Amino acid sequence: xxxxxxxxxxxxxxxxxxxxxxxxxxxxxxxxxxxxxxxxxxxxxxxxxxxxxxxxxxxxxxxxxxxxxxxxxxxxxxxxxxxxxxxxxxxxxxxxxxxxxxxxxxxxxxxxxxxxxxxxxxxxxxxxxxxx
Amino acid sequence: xxxxxxxxxxxxxxxxxxxxxxxxxxxxxxxxxxxxxxxxxxxxxxxxxxxxxxxxxxxxxxxxxxxxxxxxxxxxxxxxxxxxxxxxxxxxxxxxxxxxxxxxxxxxxxxxxxxxxxxxxxxxxxxxxxxx
DNA sequence: CTTGACAATAGTAATGATTACTATTATAAT
DNA sequence: ATTATAATAGTAATCATTACTATTGTCAAG
Numbered sequence: 348x349x350x351x352x353x354x355x356x357x358x359x360x361x362x363x364x365x366x367x368x369x370x371x372x373x374x375x376x377x378x379x380x381x382x383x384x385x386x387x388x389x390x391x392x393x394x395x396x397x398x399x400x401x402x403x404x405x406x407x408x409x410x411x412x413x414x415x416x417x418x419x420x421x422x423x424x425x426x427x428x429x430x431x432x433x434x435x436x437x438x439x440x441x442x443x444x445x446x447x448x449x450x451x452x453x454x455x456x457x458x459x460x461x462x463x464x465x466x467x468x469x470x471x472x473x474x475x476x477x478x479x
Numbered sequence: 480x481x482x483x484x485x486x487x488x489x490x491x492x493x494x495x496x497x498x499x500x501x502x503x504x505x506x507x508x509x510x511x512x513x514x515x516x517x518x519x520x521x522x523x524x525x526x527x528x529x530x531x532x533x534x535x536x537x538x539x540x541x542x543x544x545x546x547x548x549x550x551x552x553x554x555x556x557x558x559x560x561x562x563x564x565x566x567x568x569x570x571x572x573x574x575x576x577x578x579x580x581x582x583x584x585x586x587x588x589x590x591x592x593x594x595x596x597x598x599x600x601x602x603x604x605x606x607x608x609x610x611x
Numbered sequence: 612c613t614t615g616a617c618a619a620t621a622g623t624a625a626t627g628a629t630t631a632c633t634a635t636t637a638t639a640a641t
Numbered sequence: 642a643t644t645a646t647a648a649t650a651g652t653a654a655t656c657a658t659t660a661c662t663a664t665t666g667t668c669a670a671g
Contacts (some may be wrong), residue, residue: 352638352647375630388650393629395648409543411594414628425582429593439585446575449559450597453571459562461601462543465582467591484618484667505657519620525658527619546657 356380356387357395364405364419370426370435372414395448410435410462438465488519489527496537496551502558502567503601504546542567543596561601570597 359380364371371379377392396417399405408416410428416435425438443463451458468476491512496503503511509524530551531537540548542560548567555571575595583590600608 350639350647352649354637356649386650388652390630390632390651391649397630409541411541415487427582427586427590429588429589439581440581443578443581446578447597449572449575450559450570454559455602456559456561456605457599458559458597461595461597463578463593463595465579465590465593470587470591473588481618482668486619486666488620518621520623522622522659522661523620531658 354395356384356391357398358384360392360395361399361404361419364399364417367419368437370408370410370416370418372416374414376417408435409462409464411466425463425465427465427467427469429472430466431468431472434469434471436469480558484584486527488516488523489530492524492527493531493536493551496549499551500569502540502542502550503546504547506546508549518563540567541594541596543598557597558596559597559599559601561604562598563600563604566603568601 351402360376363376363379367379369375373389373396376396377387377389380387380392394403396407400407400417403421404419406418406421408418408426410416410426410433412428412433421435423442425440425443426435427438428435443461447458450461469472492508495508495511499511501507505521505525505528507537508528509519509521512519512524528537528539531540532549535553536551538550538553540550540558542548542558542565544565546559552569555574557572557575558567559570560567567587575593579590579593
């Protein structure tokens with residue numbers, strides 16, 4: 348069993364993810380942390396994002412388009428991506444735990460969870476659409 | 480408006496996707512079609528998969544791990560991926576249309592749909608787990 | 612049945628996201 | 642202070658996918 352040693356880069360990444368609400372990609376994390384650690388390597392960012400995810404300290408999200416996104420908010424919640432401007436944001440809604448039961452009904456293994464991403468038009472793009 | 484011309488490569492890809500149940504990746508499609516067209520290019524496979532998806536003749540699926548997968552089954556249905564052996568398969572369950580309404584409740588844009596992927600242990604991996 | 616326009620292809624180069632590698636630096640226990 | 646080794650910076654490599662280009666295939670018109 349290997350010991351985890353402290354690193355200020357990792358602390359900084361964790362800190363950033365806990366406070367931001369922008370669901371950054373690895374590259375966005377890199378650009379942000381570079382303000383404080385101009386020499387940080389993109390590899391270091393990726394390694395730490397993977398590490399923190401394994402430790403359950405952050406969550407990895409898929410936006411279904413490009414890069415993975417990361418979230419320091421561990422409260423289970425759902426996300427939305429705009430099909431037009433690609434904006435990615437939280438949704439205020441209750442848990443959908445019950446759909447696991449629906450999925451398990453005719454399934455012979457074990458359903459442990461699900462990932463769901465909602466899509467459509469964000470408020471701004473929806474307005475733009477109406478104006479036309 | 481450009482005219483779509485017939486191509487036997489494209490017909491073969493469509494044919495394959497309609498009949499298989501293995502939710503193949505682009506590379507799996509490539510390997511399969513090569514049996515019939517040994518000179519087909521991987522670029523041709525990708526171009527046609529994108530084209531057929533645009534035409535709504537096939538569906539693109541994300542398994543959340545590696546490559547995209549493709550399905551010739553246009554009936555809306557849900558999928559499952561095993562976290563251990565990575566097997567990807569269909570689930571027999573009803574539509575979850577109602578969760579769009581739940582998501583839209585406190586949202587100010589327009590929810591048009593959702594993508595959901597269930598995960599857990601497939602039948603085989605679940606059995607293996609119990610034996611230990 | 613030719614011919615000609617141009618869609619589609621094969622083959623290869625390029626891109627973007629991510630991971631792997633390696634020599635150096637930082638951490639923390641003794 | 643010394644030392645073992647985890648973590649880093651910087652760079653190379655990988656993987657999935659897209660872009661590019663010269664050649665071939667399709668098909669409508671003469």
